[in-house]
Amino acid sequence: MTATPAATATERLTVAQAIVKFLGVQYSERDGERQRLITSVFGIFGHGNIAGLGQALWQDEQLHPGVLPYRQCRNEQSMVHTAVAYARTRRRTQMMACTTSVGPGATNLVTGAALATVNRLPVLLLPGDVFATRASGTVLQQLESQRGHDISVNDCLRPVSVFFDRVWRAEQLPSILLGAMRALTDPADTGAVTIALPQDVQAEAHDWPVELFAERTWHLDRRPPEHRAIVAAAQAIRAARRPLLVAGGGVHHSAAEDALRAFADATGIPVAETQAGKGSLPYDHPRALGALGATGTTAANSVAAAADLVIGVGTRWSDFTTASQTVFAADDVAFVNINTCVPDAHKLSGLAVTADAREAVLALSAALQGFSVDAALSGEDRALAADWDATVAAAYAVADPSAPLGQSQVIGLVNELTGPADVVVCAAGSMPGDLHKMWRTRDSLGYHVEYGFSCMGYEIAGGLGVKMAEPDRQVVVMVGDGSYLMLSTEIVTAVQEGIKLVIVLVQNHGYASIGALSETVGAPRFGTNYRFRDEATGTLSGGTLPVDLAANAASLGADVLRASTAAEFGPALQQALASERTTVVYVECGLATGSPSSEAWWDVPVAATSTLPETATARRDYDHARCAQRQFVAPFVSAPSIDDRSDTTPS
Structure with a gap:
């Protein structure tokens, strides 16, 4: 007679409740230091996740406060940026999850997911999805694909995720969760991890083995060299x-x-x-x-x-x-x-x-x-x-404290007035290049520039993540007007959470980086200045737009200090650093940054033919410069032992 297997202890929870409970008991460990793996969940709720993950997070806060805190944000892309900056600052030992509704909330994750994967920084994405049963037919914010009804907008997250799966049935969840944690803690190939959650499946109840909710520690291994x-x-x-x-x-x-x-x-x-x-x-x-x-x-x-x-x-x-x-x-x-x-x-x-x-x-x-x-x-x-340090000192120098500042001088003053452990945050435009050349980094975590994806709009959201990861450090976000206009709304989150940032907002009325590049590729300043349309020519070459970004920042809840000269900027920055509130220091600068040249090249192809002399000249310069470009295809040849010094046995 066949023996009856012993009953397995189970706990009845919805799929969403099971996800939340599982995430709350995951830990990471490296070099003997153990910490909670997923520290909080950002979310914007809609019909695709409010009844599932929204209810589960609310319930968890009532029953287990502080285990997996929920945090509001103002934009789905920016919450991924915040989570990515947090993971980078925590050296990938801790990370955050992000949940959105179905449809535009989910597709707004794509840019942040790409940034995470390009930079190999872990973030868990939990977007809502279409009904698994399809009983409701075509629902609000659903893409109808003629190639099959199992396709949704979430599939656009596949190519930008290192792990992607969809929970069509509750029974699939344990293997998907374990696969997701494996990818998040992979030191070689981590990035955005996406678990798409059909909205009906989120709310389904299932009997889960209690072992699923036992504490689990993921060892972050240090692979030794051969x-x-x-x-x-x-x-x-x-x-x-x-x-x-x-x-x-x-x-x-x-x-x-x-x-x-x-x-x-x-x-x-x-x-x-x-x-x-x-x-x-x-x-x-x-x-x-x-x-x-x-x-x-x-x-x-x-x-x-x-x-x-x-x-x-x-x-x-x-x-x-x-x-x-x-x-x-x-x-x-x-x-x-x-x-x-x-x-x-x-x-x-x-x-x-x-x-x-x-x-x-x-x-x-x-x-x-x-x-x-x-x-x-x-x-x-x-x-x-x-010699280079002297070049930087010259770029930083302020000859006349009462004169308008250039961007290099702004960077120099911020560098001088911040402490060794303070963190500068930037991502896009001309400032990342200037910072890379000139910022005098004194602490290993004092420089946080996202340049793998160089995503406009990362700066303020990223600064928020850095500050959440290292609350005892001053975080100084440096952002230009172009990037600020892309994504500035996480100022509201910083104010709401009482997380203090210093934001140096440089207004130069255009895209300084691409503007400078355009001069070298035969499209001088085209589409890079913020100007009215000239009625006579029909081009964007009229007067400067009357945009007041300082007033905008104040409307989002930040304190704002205006400065236009060194005499004004230094005291304003010191006041911002001393404040306990998020403070924006707004400074007008010219388009020319004053940055010294690296004397290096970057391959941006130029039109091969043009009747315009600027483009023709740029093409000749381009053809000359790329002559130095190489393909490194020769096989590596290990050097032979050259004398008795070549005993290379590692201890």
Whole structure:
């Protein structure tokens, strides 16, 4: 006779209630430190999620206050930006969830999801979806597809998510939740994780095994490097005449800053930084060359041009970093790529060291004991860095405190008046490039610029996420008028939650970054200035628009201080820093930023033919510049042992 299996203990909850209860008992652990994985849920409610996740979150707040707090926001895209900034600041050990209704609420998530995945930053998205039963037929905000009724607008989230699934039946939920947590805690390939929730399924009741709601800890593993790869990398470094290390965002994600500093101190190898990697070394460290590439320093780019071995640590080698593959100019240049992400580790035909950044740098340090670069080269590097610092000082300088300010001077004053642990936040326009070149970073988390997607509108929402993750730090958001007009409404959320931000709002009446670029590609200032339409010409070349962004910020609940000169801006910023409330410092600047040139190139194709002389000249310049562009396809050749120093066995 077959034995009857013992009854499994269950708990009857709706699908939405089960999701909320499950999220409240998920934890992460790295290096022995355990913390709650999902710390809160942002949400905007509509008919697609109010009766499901809305009810579940409300019920959870009544029964278990503080476990999974709900937070309001004003825009679906911006709540993803806030969650992404939070995860980045928490070094991907903690994150947030976001819920929206079906339809436009869900599609508004797409930009934020793409930003998260491009930057490999985890965020959990829980959009409502169409009825699984289809009993109600075509419902409000539903896309009807002739290709099949199982398609909804949420499917546009598939290509921008690292994990996507839809809960058509309650029984599917446990496997989907576990798959989602796995993706959120994957150090190599994380990003936006989407669980689409049909609105009827959210409200269905089901008997869940109680084990689903047991506390679960997700270990964030540090993948060690393969011994063979470390030996080959160490041999290549010992054989190199002019090695250079490029620090990317992976240095911060893995908390590898101390290991990198010790490596640079011991070996003398100079360090350049990507946008995401800026702050890996303090700006005044003897080995620090600053920013690399199209928005880089002349010091870093000069050393890169001569480097015969480039060691990339946690970088995906974007076109800005490589100056569209022109910055590494030595004929025999080779690459060693340390990255948890396998495709990135294999870029530029480099030696792939697939590993956690901190663990790989520590292993490489052990393998290079006794090695250091030529002292004369170190002296040259320090001289180049000092020359650039003098260039920055000149760009920061204010000759006349009563004269109108330029953007570089605004950046300089903010840099001077903020403390070492304060955080500057930016994302799009001309300021990210200026900050990358010139910001003197003193703390590893003091620089937060989103440049993987360079998404206009990220700044204020992102600043909110940084402050939520590090409430004891001052957070200074730097944003231009173009980006502010895209997405400024999370000022309301900051005021509502009592989360203090300092927002430096630069008004230059147009798109300064693309305006400057347009001058070099044969479309001078077209569509980049905020002007009335000229009745005589029919073009947007009339007077300046009378837009008062300071008044707009005040209407959203922020305190506002106006400044137009250094004499006014310095005291206003100090007042904002001292305040306990979100404060906007509004300053008028010209379109010319005053930023020094990186002397590097960026590949933006120019029209191949035109009757306009500006475009024809730009095309000739473009054809000349791209002659320096390279394809790095030569296979990496491991250097042979060169003498008794080549014992590279890691300790």
